[in-house]
Amino acid sequence: MSTKLIDLVQFLFSKNAGPYLVTFDAVFDKEDSYRRVCDSGVFTKERMAALFKVPVERILSVHRYDAGRVIKFTMIREISSGDFGDRSVFGSQWWPPLIALEIE
Amino acid sequence: MGCVRVLSPGGSLGYGTNSDSLRRGLELGLDVIGADSGSTDMGAYYLGSGKAYHSRATMKRDMTLILKAGLSNRLPVLIGNAGGAGADVHLDWARAIIEEIARENGMSFRLALVRSQQDKGYLRERVRAGKVRPMPGVPELTVERLDACERVVAQMGFEPFIEALDQGAQVVLAGRACDSGIYAAYPVREGRDPGLALHMGKILECGAMSAVPPTGRDCLVAKVDSSSFEILAPNPEREVTPASVAAHMVYEVEHPYLQGEPTGVLDFSEVRFEAASDRSTRVSGTRFHVHDAPTLRFEGAEQVGFRSFVLGGIRDPFLIAQIDEYIAGCTQQTLDISGQDGVDINWIVYGRDGVMGAMEPERDRAAHELGVLAQVLGPTQEIAHDVAALIEARMIGFPYTGARTRTAHVAFPFSPLVNDTGPVYRFSVLHIAELEAASDLTRLFPIEYVRVGAAG
Numbered sequence: 078m079s080t081k082l083i084d085l086v087q088f089l090f091s092k093n094a095g096p097y098l099v100t101f102d103a104v105f106d107k108e109d110s111y112r113r114v115c116d117s118g119v120f121t122k123e124r125m126a127a128l129f130k131v132p133v134e135r136i137l138s139v140h141r142y143d144a145g146r147v148i149k150f151t152m153i154r155e156i157s158s159g160d161f162g163d164r165s166v167f168g169s170q171w172w173p174p175l176i177a178l179e180i181e
Numbered sequence: 182m183g184c185v186r187v188l189s190p191g192g193s194l195g196y197g198t199n200s201d202s203l204r205r206g207l208e209l210g211l212d213v214i215g216a217d218s219g220s221t222d223m224g225a226y227y228l229g230s231g232k233a234y235h236s237r238a239t240m241k242r243d244m245t246l247i248l249k250a251g252l253s254n255r256l257p258v259l260i261g262n263a264g265g266a267g268a269d270v271h272l273d274w275a276r277a278i279i280e281e282i283a284r285e286n287g288m289s290f291r292l293a294l295v296r297s298q299q300d301k302g303y304l305r306e307r308v309r310a311g312k313v314r315p316m317p318g319v320p321e322l323t324v325e326r327l328d329a330c331e332r333v334v335a336q337m338g339f340e341p342f343i344e345a346l347d348q349g350a351q352v353v354l355a356g357r358a359c360d361s362g363i364y365a366a367y368p369v370r371e372g373r374d375p376g377l378a379l380h381m382g383k384i385l386e387c388g389a390m391s392a393v394p395p396t397g398r399d400c401l402v403a404k405v406d407s408s409s410f411e412i413l414a415p416n417p418e419r420e421v422t423p424a425s426v427a428a429h430m431v432y433e434v435e436h437p438y439l440q441g442e443p444t445g446v447l448d449f450s451e452v453r454f455e456a457a458s459d460r461s462t463r464v465s466g467t468r469f470h471v472h473d474a475p476t477l478r479f480e481g482a483e484q485v486g487f488r489s490f491v492l493g494g495i496r497d498p499f500l501i502a503q504i505d506e507y508i509a510g511c512t513q514q515t516l517d518i519s520g521q522d523g524v525d526i527n528w529i530v531y532g533r534d535g536v537m538g539a540m541e542p543e544r545d546r547a548a549h550e551l552g553v554l555a556q557v558l559g560p561t562q563e564i565a566h567d568v569a570a571l572i573e574a575r576m577i578g579f580p581y582t583g584a585r586t587r588t589a590h591v592a593f594p595f596s597p598l599v600n601d602t603g604p605v606y607r608f609s610v611l612h613i614a615e616l617e618a619a620s621d622l623t624r625l626f627p628i629e630y631v632r633v634g635a636a637g
Contacts, residue, residue: 092432092433093222093433094433094434094435095221095316095317095318095435095611096221096222096224096225096608096611097316097317097318097319097608097611098316098317098318098435100431100433100434100435102431102432104428106424128542129540130539130540130542131539131540137317137318137435138435138436140431140436140437141437142427142430142431142437142438144427144430144449144452144454145424145427145428145429145430145431145437146424146427146428147428147431147437149431149437151317151435153317153318154318155538155539157225157318157319157607157608158221158222158223158224158225158608159223159224159225159226159605159606159607160224160225160485160605160606160607161485161486161488161525161527161556161558161605161607162525162527163224164529164535164536164537164538165536166222166223166224167222167223170536170537171536171537171540174537174540174542
């Protein structure tokens with residue numbers, strides 16, 4: 078039975094990692110939920126590029142950190158923080174498309 | 182080897198720290214207070230314009246709290262990233278506040294001012310020598326881009342702080358600094374492992390963000406011994422748990438366990454997080470891979486033009502149905518009339534895709550009410566203003582298909598209608614330079630010592 082990512086995580090957020098990158102974190106408080114999302118394989122460069130409608134080259138990396146039960150990916154910004162046309166100086170508020178990500 | 186106890190008053194000095202937590206922190210018996218006061222997080226405007234990021238009144242409040250705490254308990258106070266962006270003008274801004282506080286409170290102490298603003302010669306030479314690489318996502322640095330920058334700073338490590346402490350400084354006010362180094366300097370000077378101390382600094386630099394509940398606006402304390410450190414929150418309403426610290430290690434960084442510092446790379450892959458008490462966590466196992474040659478991160482802000490904007494609200498459902506045609510039409514008429522080249526017009530439509538732009542998956546579900554921000558980037562403020570005024574005049578009366586109203590299409594909240602925000606900047610320099618010599622880690626950050634307050 079599939080479920081939505083939001084029902085498995087503790088937090089989701091996006092934030093600058095320097096002015097040219099924005100990093101998206103899924104933080105889990107339950108080990109089985111963390112393992113389930115890791116095992117589902119949804120966090121790939123290709124899936125994240127498709128979800129956010131950006132070229133796959135702009136997804137710089139996808140990482141997991143078992144000690145912190147965190148899955149994260151980092152995107153190269155189209156416009157650097159605070160430059161003309163930027164929509165989010167801190168890179169905040171870009172994570173909500175992750176809410177409904179289907180997890181097997 | 183005993184513990185070295187470090188207190189951080191919060192994620193950014195000048196946001197308003199918690200004075201009660203500071204008092205409780207002091208009761209733990211501290212050795213040093215470290216305070217990060219800036220970042221690149223708020224964009225290049227502050228480095229470019231020379232303006233301070235924080236409110237002066239709140240900065241004075243926070244500085245007064247930590248200076249009183251430090252001086253009355255004989256603790257050194259180390260402040261980094263003065264004024265937000267850490268250039269000379271920001272350092273001078275923060276210095277004036279410190280001198281005012283000392284005067285008003287009868288304080289007297291030896292202050293070290295550590296400058297981080299760079300003349301461009303050193304970095305230009307490093308670019309020509311092929312020793313400069315961009316941070317991920319950043320274009321290669323050219324001498325032309327470097328020369329176009331308003332100001333350039335380098336991010337110091339802990340070395341200049343240690344030098345200032347060696348010279349008897351009681352308070353250190355530094356320009357642009359690695360957050361971790363502000364907190365690591367004192368423990369390293371006391372003989373603690375640099376990798377461990379820097380790891381501790383990475384946690385303290387965000388205040389109580391690694392506690393539960395998390396916030397950057399509260400104090401955090403670290404006790405550093407020979408092979409581990411303990412993190413605790415002086416505020417009894419917060420706990421520091423192994424899970425909360427571990428999850429924090431990935432905050433605002435691209436890589437979860439490899440993080441660059443001037444003299445090496447921190448490696449958290451083998452780190453252990455264990456409960457030290459029911460409210461604190463012990464961290465050990467940090468590794469530090471020393472670079473063959475030390476590096477520094479340089480930051481430079483280049484002005485890209487001047488901005489003016491118009492902000493309005495739209496409630497008319499017939500106009501909302503035509504919003505793309507309306508925006509395209511207003512833009513075209515504006516360009517036709519103004520005849521301006523070199524002007525950039527950008528629209529943000531809140532209630533549809535204002536936050537996410539092209540990344541928005543639900544763009545087709547426009548709200549019943551839209552906020553429309555039209556902004557203009559021009560080569561001068563006057564040109565940007567004139568073009569924005571043309572947009573405003575088009576917005577108010579642009580004829581759109583299916584209109585059931587005659588004019589006054591937009592509810593503008595402000596008079597003046599056109600607002601000028603001044604120059605716009607971008608980080609054209611965000612690059613790592615390999616240094617000529619290890620001594621550049623201190624040589625590039627000259628220190629001036631001054632006696633603040635009454636002599637003696």
